[in-house]
Amino acid sequence: MSFEGLIIIMVSAAIVNNLVLIQFLGICPFLGVSKDMKSATGMGLAVLFVMFFATLVTWPIQMFLLEPNGLGYLQTIVFVLIIAALVQFIEIVLKRYIPALHVSLGVYLPLMTTNCALFAVTLMNVQKGYSLIESVVNSVGAGLGFLLAMTLFSAIRKHIENSDPPECFKGAPLTLIAAAILSISFFGFSGVIENLFG
Amino acid sequence: MDTIFIAIFSVTSIGIACAVLLCIASKVMYVKVDERVAAIQGCLPGSNCGACGYPGCNGYAEALITDLEVKTNLCTPGGSMVVEELSKIMGVEGGIISKKLAVIHCLGDCEVQQMKMDYTGIKTCYAATEVFGGQGACTYGCLGYGDCKIACPSDAICIENNLAKINSNCTGCGLCVKACPNKIITIEENFNAPVVMCQNHEKGGAVRKKCSKGCIACTKCVRECPVTAITMEDSLAVIDPEKCNNCGHCIEICMTKCIKAVV
Numbered sequence: 001m002s003f004e005g006l007i008i009i010m011v012s013a014a015i016v017n018n019l020v021l022i023q024f025l026g027i028c029p030f031l032g033v034s035k036d037m038k039s040a041t042g043m044g045l046a047v048l049f050v051m052f053f054a055t056l057v058t059w060p061i062q063m064f065l066l067e068p069n070g071l072g073y074l075q076t077i078v079f080v081l082i083i084a085a086l087v088q089f090i091e092i093v094l095k096r097y098i099p100a101l102h103v104s105l106g107v108y109l110p111l112m113t114t115n116c117a118l119f120a121v122t123l124m125n126v127q128k129g130y131s132l133i134e135s136v137v138n139s140v141g142a143g144l145g146f147l148l149a150m151t152l153f154s155a156i157r158k159h160i161e162n163s164d165p166p167e168c169f170k171g172a173p174l175t176l177i178a179a180a181i182l183s184i185s186f187f188g189f190s191g192v193i194e195n196l197f198g
Numbered sequence: 199m200d201t202i203f204i205a206i207f208s209v210t211s212i213g214i215a216c217a218v219l220l221c222i223a224s225k226v227m228y229v230k231v232d233e234r235v236a237a238i239q240g241c242l243p244g245s246n247c248g249a250c251g252y253p254g255c256n257g258y259a260e261a262l263i264t265d266l267e268v269k270t271n272l273c274t275p276g277g278s279m280v281v282e283e284l285s286k287i288m289g290v291e292g293g294i295i296s297k298k299l300a301v302i303h304c305l306g307d308c309e310v311q312q313m314k315m316d317y318t319g320i321k322t323c324y325a326a327t328e329v330f331g332g333q334g335a336c337t338y339g340c341l342g343y344g345d346c347k348i349a350c351p352s353d354a355i356c357i358e359n360n361l362a363k364i365n366s367n368c369t370g371c372g373l374c375v376k377a378c379p380n381k382i383i384t385i386e387e388n389f390n391a392p393v394v395m396c397q398n399h400e401k402g403g404a405v406r407k408k409c410s411k412g413c414i415a416c417t418k419c420v421r422e423c424p425v426t427a428i429t430m431e432d433s434l435a436v437i438d439p440e441k442c443n444n445c446g447h448c449i450e451i452c453m454t455k456c457i458k459a460v461v
Binding site for chain 2: 069071074077078081082084085088089092093095096097162163164
């Protein structure tokens, strides 16, 4: 795979097919942890971090363990198991060797065990038939996209909090409307890849 | 039939392999945590108010263990109970904890204060101060949008008639002091002196036009105080708690009734 191909995968995963805003995956952290910029960025970085390692682990398991034995259809349940164990393992390693990172990312790691965005990326890597390098690039791109969506939305929510909307829009309704508008704006990127590189 | 057994077997074995790996990892990479940290966390209030000066109860617990210079009486919300328990865990003398309360130095609710405009902007004190000092005529007093109420971790502030009031839940953590854009909240200790409930530094006549409960700098309290504990600084009465004998005379004679006892 050429360098250009990797760039296309990265941009496509991060912006054009943004996990949260286009594919509507990982909506719960997107709405739940986006109240302030600091926790939103923390959550985004934690997803990026775990996504990278999850791809490194699940791709070989799919290619060398499940497929040769005709167990490809078990990928869903096996990936859930592997990712849950991996997150625990990462937490133990961070606690032992990089305590500073554990303090800043530690609270978000348990949320990662059943994160659907993370899970979807590992499954998509297999479905699209990516090689290991392509998979990793795709995951990092998707993680960056998640981080971007979280940071953007937390900044928007800060402005929403300072506004004075009609009573019926206060709280959740306005948050959901804002999320929808942000999502629509990202639909504007569709077709960018075909026209730029195609 | 075979397929299902193969599926069950492989998923189970992957699960067991993960479990074994995690077990080994947690044994090999075990981090020894001082058991006193957990004990200290257990007896701290856990509201993470920051009154001790450390980032949350967790931060204070770790600081206590790592730095022996750190005192055990820094947790004001917890009171003497927590100090005793912490000292027991750390094996040191406790020291006395003084009771603290936040005091809002303003009596200008919407009934006594004149309004200079109808403010319809962003409903926070901080935003209101940016627009000609808020809608009240007095630019020194309480704005009444409750920035302090939002900052308060123990639900001790309520807004009545556009004026923030402190209730008995107050632990003296001091988060409201930082939140107030007009800096009218102070933390009072020991309560052995009355407080002046006004922060307006303007001349008497100007204050009178704006608010009927402000300090008009008439100097009556300065002249009548038996121990000369009150001075007039920049058109505002200031009570020196060192000299004050808490006789309460100034509370009675104040022309605008803006001197009050803390409790």
